[in-house]
Amino acid sequence: MEVAGNPIRVQSLVQDGKTVVVPPQYVQPPETRPQHNNLQKEKKSFHVPILPVIDLSKTSNSISEQLGLACREWGAFHVINHGVPVELLDEMRRVGRSFFEDCTMDQKLSYSCDPNSPASEGYGSRMLVSSNDTVLDWRDYYDHHTLPLSRRNSSHWPHFSSNYREVVAEYSDQMNALAQKLLGLISESLGLPNSCIEEAVGEFYQNITVCYYPPCPQPELTLGLQSHSDMGAITLLIQDDVGGLEVSKDGEWVFVNPLSDAAIFVILADQTEIITNGQYKSAQHRAITNAKNARLSVATFHDPAKMKTISPAFEPRKYRPVRYADYVSSWYTKGPEGKRNIDALLL
Template sequence: MGDNVVAVKITEDNTLRNSKYVKGVQYLVENGVKQIPDVYIQPPHQLVNLTKFVRSNEIPVIDLAGLNDDSRSGVLAGIKNAFDRWGFFQVINHGVPVRVVEQMMDVARRFHELPTEEKMVHYSAYPSEPHRFQTIFNLEKQTVLEWRDNLEQKCYPPPEDDNWLKNPIGYRDAAMDYSREVRKLAKVLLAAMSEGLNLSSDALEKCLGDEFTQIFLINYYPPCPNPELVLGVNSHSDRGALTVLLQDEIRGLEVFNEGNWFEVKPLANAFVINVGDETEVLSNGIYKSVAHRAIRKIGDVARITIASFCNPTLEAKIGPIAELTEVNPPLYKEHHFSDMVRYVRSRYYDGKSGLDNFKLPNKS
């Protein structure tokens, strides 16, 4: 979901903009909400297809340590197969130090547990801000709200020192260390994915512009009195290139596969990886972005995830890589990443409609 600055029209008299709901769902919980407001209740069709979760249907786990030994070809094949079968996988032995992850999770939790008035200092409806607290993703188009608050932080190109939070204490250093380590991991994954397409290891990264951008979202899902009526995040595919997700031990992430929603079980010291719409374009449909969502399960503990979005620059021209269209014709129109951002923001979440908008007509 994250991206760089694109002009977005926001109506000043928008009802949601001036409502109490911009203070977030944690504000409602702290004020003793017993029955969720109607604005959070999802329509029945959004809640159908209960999660199916059996051991044989767990998403693949890839051990990245194998990239550095004789197992490399097997790891590359495993990544390609995982994207073909699921569009998602988890990685272990990824090289991000446990200390860095723990410090990031600590400041993430401490931010969202700050008093509401301290978080609202950072509230903004505008994506141009270097960081912003928000709970409503699209003030113009959203009619049903999600049960989550989030903090969006731009982290590459590196912000000036004043554009990192000062509160909670330690946030800046933890966020900078974490972003740096995740960027290293993303580069390793992009190289492996390129090789999996029988391209040079730098092929995908080169397509993302001079230096791919990086944003993270710290998502906070407080306990909910009626979890069966809400979604933490609606069904969507990510618009960018690659997403690296850190989730805590509380379940909630679901992936749509073969007509059903499947839970992505949290795994200690692992990251969840998925490609975005623009990587599907670049790979000419070989790597597919996949719809996913977050549900809020029964329980009295808040769930936290940190989604790092590695995206093309806004000026990057995105289209199927030429070598991948020699046998199969191109499936998608060439466009700038800014075109994708504008289209998706104009429609709120709508499955993979952003990608669908850039498909070429089927000539068969």
């Protein structure tokens, strides 16, 4: 679907209030639909596991033990008392929402990303290029290239809010510092030197993606973001109070309840699973939609350089070494589909 050369944005489908049926290209096959009603029944009948919450102000021994358990069992956890000012988190959510809700569609389209190039900077809707995806996600996004500084060109970012670019730049620096701290703590929890995982990853290539999930007239048929694990090393995510993120555990989808505005959700990605030789796992996750409220989240991805080769830090190796550029190419060629890309590296 395109209008004047631009792919349709999901937000434009619902803004006029006339869309009461999800267009067919957004309808998930039965086996991947979220099954909202069944999930609600199950939640009333069975104990629902809760994602770990780790207080980074605690003693190092306490943090190390909690981190190890969270990384082994979930590959994801919340952190609090992390040192990032809550005012900055609020500002990042505010300017992100302002772009989607206060700018006209023409203004937003002036920042369109290249629809034929995966992970290009700008305003878009597709995770994959059109030749690869079969079902579209019910979301729009704005992707910023923020690190290394040689990739950061704030003139590519929206300027409709007076401080949008300043907020994104400060948020980038704060997330970079937190990601470095967390990888150090994760290394130590495995008995490795603090710098081990960070050195294995190398200089961070950081992207900040603001995701906007408009209300959906038939949420039982769609996904805001299909099931996948992230490609890189570590992802730091904040969300609003609407919620919609789910993490897979033991074959079941667990809803990630939004905590306070100060909490940051940490998601281990595939390269960290490889480096830890599978002792810690990347988290398979997805986003569901709802019929009433738009949802906003901000995901900050920290990846290796494309030419970096990633290999396990432990013997015997369970994964083949992989050049990150080849891993990314495979991910975008085959599509995510849960964790099939990292599973293909198992020895």
